[in-house]
Amino acid sequence: MNMRLNETSDAELLQLYLQGDAEAFKVLELRYRRQLFAWLSSSLGNRGDAEDIYQDVWFKIIKNAERFKEVSFKAWMWKIARNRVIDFRRKKKPDLTLDQCFGDDETPLIDKIKSPAASPAGELETEDMRRVVMQIVETLPDNQREVFLMRVEAHLSFKEIATALDVPLNTALGRMHDAMKKIKDRLTEVR
């Protein structure tokens, strides 16, 4: 892939794409592929749904690329993704949780998402801890969980989170603070 494009900013890549450079779009999609997909998987608790929404989000980005006028492409993209997740949840009831099992398969969704391959025995402790943390994350209020996952899963800055959620920076920080405190307190109880 073009080295020059790898160093180009998101907004410039989008501009190049609009000028007809399909390669610029590929670079942009690749840049956020894992972050966005991981966030969608955690937010939706289901890989199949995450795949559909991932495609929808990018289709929407393509369709609205001309209208992009915000400071951060990342924040704009997450705003689109978040709205799509909200729409999806509204349409699909009952809501899914990461601990839910389906049909004959008794593996909770969280294990299917987080462990594509079986974990070696040495990683069991980390695996257990991961499950505990994810369970705690699941019990967080929606607005705190949202901020927490955007931060730790997608590595968004607090400014980008605030933009994506349409809330003041202070609110985003406050929600993350509360989420982190709760996780920390509950982990201390568990330990």
Add this chain to the structure above:
Amino acid sequence: MNQQINSSLEKDVLALEKESQELLSSIFDVQQLDPPAEIIDAINAEARRYILMRKFNRRLRFMMKTAALAAGIMLVISGGFHINNSHSKLDRHQVVLNQLSIVAGEDGALLNELDESSTANLAELLMQMQGFDEESFFALN
């Protein structure tokens, strides 16, 4: 004030994050999943399709604009011709009327050869051109 709150809150949050950084990254950074290749292909195909459609629309818009401009120019040119023709006709009418006026002044007999309605119309036109209506014209004469 708000900025101060933000920065102290941000410091708190960052400190909390730092404390749990190792744990959080061991949990969240292990996930290295990619969406399936078909999804990526579909997205890139859609991106290419959109770009082609955009190019086509741009060309179409350009052609429409050019056609509209050409139609506008044609309209202006034909309008010019029309105005020119109208002026020529008016000039001719004026000449005829002037001549009739002179003739009528010298020898009213010629006007008698014209039929009654056209004579009346001509007379009315002549009066109007001189700024009279029928009553004031005859009052003066």
